[in-house]
Amino acid sequence: MSREETRRIALERIHILFRLADEVFPENPERAQRYIDLARRIAMRCRVKLPRELRRRICKYCKSLLRPGVNCRVRVRQRREPHIVVTCFNCGRVSRYPIRRKG
Numbered sequence: 001m002s003r004e005e006t007r008r009i010a011l012e013r014i015h016i017l018f019r020l021a022d023e024v025f026p027e028n029p030e031r032a033q034r035y036i037d038l039a040r041r042i043a044m045r046c047r048v049k050l051p052r053e054l055r056r057r058i059c060k061y062c063k064s065l066l067r068p069g070v071n072c073r074v075r076v077r078q079r080r081e082p083h084i085v086v087t088c089f090n091c092g093r094v095s096r097y098p099i100r101r102k103g
């Protein structure tokens with residue numbers, strides 16, 4: 001199997017794991033977290049970067065799956081460079097992500 005193919009399959013699995021995590025989270029947050037940990041391990045093993053939209057759904061510090069309004073708070077700030085501020089309720093730390101405008 002080519003390296004490209006390995007990566008493609010890894011990304012597919014990662015997306016599936018995130019979807020599963022979202023599905024089970026309301027009933028079983030521990031299992032959801034296990035899916036996320038598994039997705040991160042696949043990414044590391046296959047040396048693929050988590051796509052940005054998925055990376056932002058994991059706390060940078062404690063690696064928990066973030067669910068806005070459940071275990072994190074998401075705020076949009078317009079001062080200086082517009083950015084998103086995500087506060088993780090699990091570890092209490094704050095991640096900031098710039099908002100990129102299209103075009």
Ligand SMILES: [Zn+2]
Nearest residue numbers: 059062088091
């Ligand atoms: Zn955290």
